[in-house]
Amino acid sequence: MSKLDLLLQQAADAIRLARRVVALTGAGISVESGIPAFRGTQGLWEKYDPMEYAHIDALRAHPEKVWRMLLELHTLVRDARPNPAHLSLARMEKKGYLRAIITQNIDHLHQDAGSSFVIEFHGTGHRLACMSCGERYPSQEMEVEEIPPRCPCGGILKPDVVFFGEPIPWRALIQAQEESKHCDVMLVVGTSAVVAPACDMPYLAKERGARILEINPEETPLTHTITDLFLQGSAGDILPRLVDLL
Numbered sequence: 001m002s003k004l005d006l007l008l009q010q011a012a013d014a015i016r017l018a019r020r021v022v023a024l025t026g027a028g029i030s031v032e033s034g035i036p037a038f039r040g041t042q043g044l045w046e047k048y049d050p051m052e053y054a055h056i057d058a059l060r061a062h063p064e065k066v067w068r069m070l071l072e073l074h075t076l077v078r079d080a081r082p083n084p085a086h087l088s089l090a091r092m093e094k095k096g097y098l099r100a101i102i103t104q105n106i107d108h109l110h111q112d113a114g115s116s117f118v119i120e121f122h123g124t125g126h127r128l129a130c131m132s133c134g135e136r137y138p139s140q141e142m143e144v145e146e147i148p149p150r151c152p153c154g155g156i157l158k159p160d161v162v163f164f165g166e167p168i169p170w171r172a173l174i175q176a177q178e179e180s181k182h183c184d185v186m187l188v189v190g191t192s193a194v195v196a197p198a199c200d201m202p203y204l205a206k207e208r209g210a211r212i213l214e215i216n217p218e219e220t221p222l223t224h225t226i227t228d229l230f231l232q233g234s235a236g237d238i239l240p241r242l243v244d245l246l
Protein backbone atom coordinates (compact mmCIF):
# COMPACT_ATOMS: atom_id res chain seq x y z
CA MET A 1 0.00 0.00 0.00
CA SER A 2 1.48 3.40 -1.00
CA LYS A 3 1.72 6.33 1.42
CA LEU A 4 -1.12 8.05 -0.45
CA ASP A 5 -3.31 4.92 -0.23
CA LEU A 6 -2.72 4.86 3.53
CA LEU A 7 -3.60 8.55 3.81
CA LEU A 8 -6.74 7.97 1.73
CA GLN A 9 -7.81 5.21 4.12
CA GLN A 10 -7.16 7.48 7.13
CA ALA A 11 -9.09 10.33 5.47
CA ALA A 12 -12.03 8.04 4.67
CA ASP A 13 -12.06 6.79 8.28
CA ALA A 14 -12.10 10.39 9.59
CA ILE A 15 -14.99 11.30 7.26
CA ARG A 16 -16.99 8.18 8.16
CA LEU A 17 -16.62 8.94 11.89
CA ALA A 18 -17.46 12.65 11.49
CA ARG A 19 -20.83 14.20 12.34
CA ARG A 20 -20.41 17.22 10.05
CA VAL A 21 -17.99 17.46 7.14
CA VAL A 22 -17.51 20.76 5.30
CA ALA A 23 -15.34 21.47 2.25
CA LEU A 24 -13.48 24.69 1.47
CA THR A 25 -12.56 24.87 -2.22
CA GLY A 26 -10.42 27.20 -4.30
CA ALA A 27 -9.44 27.71 -7.92
CA GLY A 28 -7.36 24.52 -7.94
CA ILE A 29 -10.49 22.34 -8.00
CA SER A 30 -11.51 23.92 -11.32
CA VAL A 31 -8.08 23.71 -13.01
CA GLU A 32 -9.01 20.31 -14.48
CA SER A 33 -12.09 21.98 -15.96
CA GLY A 34 -9.80 24.26 -17.97
CA ILE A 35 -10.05 27.35 -15.75
CA PRO A 36 -6.57 28.62 -14.79
CA ALA A 37 -5.83 29.20 -11.12
CA PHE A 38 -4.73 32.65 -9.96
CA ARG A 39 -1.32 31.96 -8.40
CA GLY A 40 1.57 29.75 -9.42
CA THR A 41 2.84 29.03 -12.93
CA GLN A 42 0.23 29.85 -15.62
CA GLY A 43 -1.78 31.63 -12.91
CA LEU A 44 -4.10 34.44 -14.01
CA TRP A 45 -2.29 36.88 -11.73
CA GLU A 46 0.96 36.10 -13.57
CA LYS A 47 -0.67 37.66 -16.65
CA TYR A 48 -2.78 40.36 -15.00
CA ASP A 49 -1.72 42.39 -11.95
CA PRO A 50 -4.66 41.81 -9.58
CA MET A 51 -4.36 45.33 -8.17
CA GLU A 52 -4.69 46.72 -11.70
CA TYR A 53 -7.49 44.42 -12.84
CA ALA A 54 -9.24 42.85 -9.84
CA HIS A 55 -9.49 45.76 -7.39
CA ILE A 56 -12.80 47.60 -7.22
CA ASP A 57 -10.99 50.97 -7.51
CA ALA A 58 -9.42 49.80 -10.81
CA LEU A 59 -12.85 48.84 -12.16
CA ARG A 60 -14.24 52.25 -11.18
CA ALA A 61 -11.29 54.14 -12.70
CA HIS A 62 -10.78 52.05 -15.89
CA PRO A 63 -13.98 50.05 -16.56
CA GLU A 64 -13.20 49.31 -20.24
CA LYS A 65 -9.70 47.98 -19.45
CA VAL A 66 -10.92 45.76 -16.60
CA TRP A 67 -13.88 44.50 -18.64
CA ARG A 68 -11.49 43.35 -21.39
CA MET A 69 -9.87 41.01 -18.82
CA LEU A 70 -13.28 40.00 -17.43
CA LEU A 71 -14.48 38.98 -20.90
CA GLU A 72 -11.39 36.78 -21.37
CA LEU A 73 -12.08 35.10 -18.01
CA HIS A 74 -15.80 34.83 -18.89
CA THR A 75 -15.08 32.82 -22.07
CA LEU A 76 -12.94 30.38 -20.04
CA VAL A 77 -15.61 29.95 -17.37
CA ARG A 78 -18.61 29.90 -19.77
CA ASP A 79 -17.40 26.72 -21.56
CA ALA A 80 -16.16 24.95 -18.41
CA ARG A 81 -17.87 21.79 -17.14
CA PRO A 82 -17.61 20.08 -13.75
CA ASN A 83 -14.62 17.72 -13.52
CA PRO A 84 -14.36 14.47 -11.46
CA ALA A 85 -13.42 16.51 -8.37
CA HIS A 86 -16.65 18.56 -8.44
CA LEU A 87 -18.66 15.41 -9.23
CA SER A 88 -17.03 13.56 -6.32
CA LEU A 89 -18.03 16.25 -3.80
CA ALA A 90 -21.61 16.08 -5.14
CA ARG A 91 -21.50 12.26 -4.76
CA MET A 92 -20.15 12.68 -1.22
CA GLU A 93 -23.12 14.92 -0.37
CA LYS A 94 -25.58 12.41 -1.85
CA LYS A 95 -23.97 9.62 0.23
CA GLY A 96 -24.63 11.80 3.29
CA TYR A 97 -20.96 12.51 4.07
CA LEU A 98 -20.75 16.20 3.09
CA ARG A 99 -22.91 18.93 4.58
CA ALA A 100 -21.72 22.08 2.79
CA ILE A 101 -19.15 23.50 0.39
CA ILE A 102 -17.62 26.91 1.03
CA THR A 103 -16.20 27.90 -2.33
CA GLN A 104 -13.99 30.83 -3.29
CA ASN A 105 -14.77 30.11 -6.93
CA ILE A 106 -17.28 32.04 -9.00
CA ASP A 107 -17.68 29.42 -11.75
CA HIS A 108 -20.86 27.72 -10.44
CA LEU A 109 -19.30 24.31 -11.19
CA HIS A 110 -20.19 22.83 -7.79
CA GLN A 111 -23.87 23.54 -8.41
CA ASP A 112 -23.57 22.29 -12.01
CA ALA A 113 -22.09 19.05 -10.59
CA GLY A 114 -25.16 18.61 -8.35
CA SER A 115 -23.98 19.97 -4.97
CA SER A 116 -26.92 21.60 -3.24
CA PHE A 117 -25.47 23.54 -0.28
CA VAL A 118 -22.79 25.81 -1.79
CA ILE A 119 -21.70 28.99 -0.01
CA GLU A 120 -20.31 31.35 -2.68
CA PHE A 121 -17.80 33.23 -0.56
CA HIS A 122 -16.62 35.48 -3.41
CA GLY A 123 -19.97 35.81 -5.19
CA THR A 124 -20.85 34.39 -8.57
CA GLY A 125 -20.01 35.03 -12.21
CA HIS A 126 -23.59 33.96 -13.04
CA ARG A 127 -24.96 37.39 -12.11
CA LEU A 128 -24.13 40.96 -13.06
CA ALA A 129 -24.71 43.80 -10.59
CA CYS A 130 -25.21 47.49 -11.36
CA MET A 131 -22.61 49.67 -9.64
CA SER A 132 -25.12 52.53 -9.48
CA CYS A 133 -28.57 51.15 -8.61
CA GLY A 134 -27.53 47.73 -7.32
CA GLU A 135 -29.96 45.84 -9.59
CA ARG A 136 -28.83 42.28 -10.41
CA TYR A 137 -29.28 40.38 -13.69
CA PRO A 138 -28.52 36.76 -14.72
CA SER A 139 -25.29 37.10 -16.72
CA GLN A 140 -26.26 34.43 -19.29
CA GLU A 141 -29.12 36.61 -20.50
CA MET A 142 -27.01 39.73 -20.80
CA GLU A 143 -25.27 39.69 -24.16
CA VAL A 144 -22.29 41.97 -23.57
CA GLU A 145 -22.31 44.02 -26.79
CA GLU A 146 -20.49 47.07 -25.50
CA ILE A 147 -17.89 47.22 -22.74
CA PRO A 148 -18.39 48.15 -20.07
CA PRO A 149 -21.94 46.78 -20.14
CA ARG A 150 -24.53 49.12 -18.74
CA CYS A 151 -27.68 48.79 -16.69
CA PRO A 152 -30.93 50.31 -18.07
CA CYS A 153 -30.38 52.97 -15.39
CA GLY A 154 -27.14 53.93 -17.15
CA GLY A 155 -24.88 52.57 -14.43
CA ILE A 156 -21.90 50.30 -15.22
CA LEU A 157 -22.48 46.57 -14.64
CA LYS A 158 -19.93 44.37 -12.85
CA PRO A 159 -19.86 40.62 -12.32
CA ASP A 160 -21.50 39.94 -8.93
CA VAL A 161 -18.15 38.75 -7.58
CA VAL A 162 -16.03 40.15 -4.73
CA PHE A 163 -13.26 42.36 -6.08
CA PHE A 164 -10.25 43.16 -3.92
CA GLY A 165 -11.29 46.10 -1.74
CA GLU A 166 -14.89 44.85 -1.44
CA PRO A 167 -16.50 43.11 1.54
CA ILE A 168 -17.54 39.46 1.52
CA PRO A 169 -21.35 39.20 1.11
CA TRP A 170 -22.46 39.21 4.74
CA ARG A 171 -24.81 36.19 4.43
CA ALA A 172 -22.02 34.07 2.90
CA LEU A 173 -19.56 35.20 5.57
CA ILE A 174 -21.90 34.35 8.46
CA GLN A 175 -22.86 30.98 6.94
CA ALA A 176 -19.23 30.05 6.23
CA GLN A 177 -18.16 30.97 9.76
CA GLU A 178 -21.03 28.94 11.26
CA GLU A 179 -20.27 25.88 9.12
CA SER A 180 -16.54 26.15 9.89
CA LYS A 181 -17.12 26.44 13.64
CA HIS A 182 -19.43 23.43 13.78
CA CYS A 183 -17.77 20.93 11.49
CA ASP A 184 -15.55 18.17 12.80
CA VAL A 185 -13.77 17.56 9.51
CA MET A 186 -12.87 20.24 6.95
CA LEU A 187 -11.71 19.15 3.49
CA VAL A 188 -9.53 21.95 2.06
CA VAL A 189 -9.24 21.46 -1.69
CA GLY A 190 -7.29 23.46 -4.27
CA THR A 191 -6.62 26.69 -2.42
CA SER A 192 -3.33 28.46 -1.75
CA ALA A 193 -4.91 29.58 1.55
CA VAL A 194 -3.42 33.08 1.36
CA VAL A 195 -6.52 35.27 0.84
CA ALA A 196 -8.46 36.34 3.92
CA PRO A 197 -11.06 35.98 5.23
CA ALA A 198 -11.59 32.75 3.24
CA CYS A 199 -8.29 31.33 4.49
CA ASP A 200 -9.42 31.95 8.09
CA MET A 201 -12.10 29.25 7.81
CA PRO A 202 -9.74 26.26 8.33
CA TYR A 203 -8.34 28.00 11.46
CA LEU A 204 -11.88 28.55 12.79
CA ALA A 205 -12.56 24.84 12.27
CA LYS A 206 -9.26 23.76 13.83
CA GLU A 207 -9.82 25.95 16.90
CA ARG A 208 -13.05 24.04 17.56
CA GLY A 209 -11.30 20.67 17.30
CA ALA A 210 -11.97 19.81 13.65
CA ARG A 211 -9.54 17.67 11.66
CA ILE A 212 -8.17 19.35 8.53
CA LEU A 213 -7.75 17.21 5.42
CA GLU A 214 -5.91 19.07 2.65
CA ILE A 215 -5.85 18.11 -1.05
CA ASN A 216 -3.34 20.02 -3.19
CA PRO A 217 -0.35 19.16 -5.42
CA GLU A 218 1.61 21.87 -3.56
CA GLU A 219 2.12 22.66 0.12
CA THR A 220 0.38 25.73 1.53
CA PRO A 221 0.66 27.76 4.79
CA LEU A 222 -1.78 25.23 6.27
CA THR A 223 0.19 22.10 5.40
CA HIS A 224 2.78 22.18 8.21
CA THR A 225 0.67 24.15 10.69
CA ILE A 226 -2.93 22.95 11.00
CA THR A 227 -3.35 20.26 8.35
CA ASP A 228 -3.83 16.81 9.87
CA LEU A 229 -3.76 14.77 6.65
CA PHE A 230 -2.07 16.16 3.53
CA LEU A 231 -3.16 14.24 0.43
CA GLN A 232 -0.70 15.54 -2.13
CA GLY A 233 -1.97 15.45 -5.70
CA SER A 234 -4.65 16.76 -8.01
CA ALA A 235 -8.24 16.98 -6.82
CA GLY A 236 -9.49 15.22 -9.95
CA ASP A 237 -7.41 12.17 -9.03
CA ILE A 238 -7.66 12.14 -5.23
CA LEU A 239 -11.34 13.01 -4.58
CA PRO A 240 -12.82 10.17 -6.68
CA ARG A 241 -10.53 7.67 -4.92
CA LEU A 242 -11.52 9.11 -1.52
CA VAL A 243 -15.26 8.99 -2.20
CA ASP A 244 -14.93 5.40 -3.53
CA LEU A 245 -13.75 4.44 -0.03
CA LEU A 246 -16.85 5.90 1.67
Ligand code: APR
Pocket residue numbers: 025026027028029031032037038039040043050104105122189190191192193194195215216217218220233234235236
Ligand atom coordinates in the same frame (compact mmCIF):
# COMPACT_ATOMS: atom_id res chain seq x y z
N1 APR B 1 -6.03 20.00 -7.80
C1 APR B 1 -5.96 20.57 -6.57
N2 APR B 1 -5.31 21.74 -6.32
C2 APR B 1 -4.69 22.32 -7.38
C3 APR B 1 -4.72 21.78 -8.69
C4 APR B 1 -5.43 20.56 -8.87
N3 APR B 1 -5.51 19.98 -10.08
N4 APR B 1 -4.01 22.61 -9.51
C5 APR B 1 -3.57 23.63 -8.73
N5 APR B 1 -3.96 23.45 -7.46
C6 APR B 1 -3.72 24.31 -6.30
C7 APR B 1 -2.46 25.15 -6.36
O1 APR B 1 -1.35 24.41 -5.88
C8 APR B 1 -2.83 26.30 -5.41
O2 APR B 1 -2.49 25.98 -4.08
O3 APR B 1 -4.78 25.23 -6.22
C9 APR B 1 -4.35 26.39 -5.53
C10 APR B 1 -4.81 27.60 -6.32
O4 APR B 1 -4.46 28.75 -5.58
P1 APR B 1 -4.95 30.19 -6.09
O5 APR B 1 -4.71 30.32 -7.54
O6 APR B 1 -4.36 31.20 -5.15
O7 APR B 1 -6.54 30.13 -5.91
P2 APR B 1 -7.37 30.40 -4.60
O8 APR B 1 -6.69 29.85 -3.40
O9 APR B 1 -8.75 29.95 -4.87
O10 APR B 1 -7.36 32.01 -4.53
C11 APR B 1 -8.16 32.60 -3.54
O11 APR B 1 -7.71 34.77 -4.47
O12 APR B 1 -7.45 36.15 -6.27
C12 APR B 1 -8.33 35.75 -5.31
O13 APR B 1 -10.64 35.86 -5.47
C13 APR B 1 -9.55 35.13 -5.91
O14 APR B 1 -10.91 33.37 -5.00
C14 APR B 1 -9.58 33.74 -5.32
C15 APR B 1 -8.73 33.88 -4.08
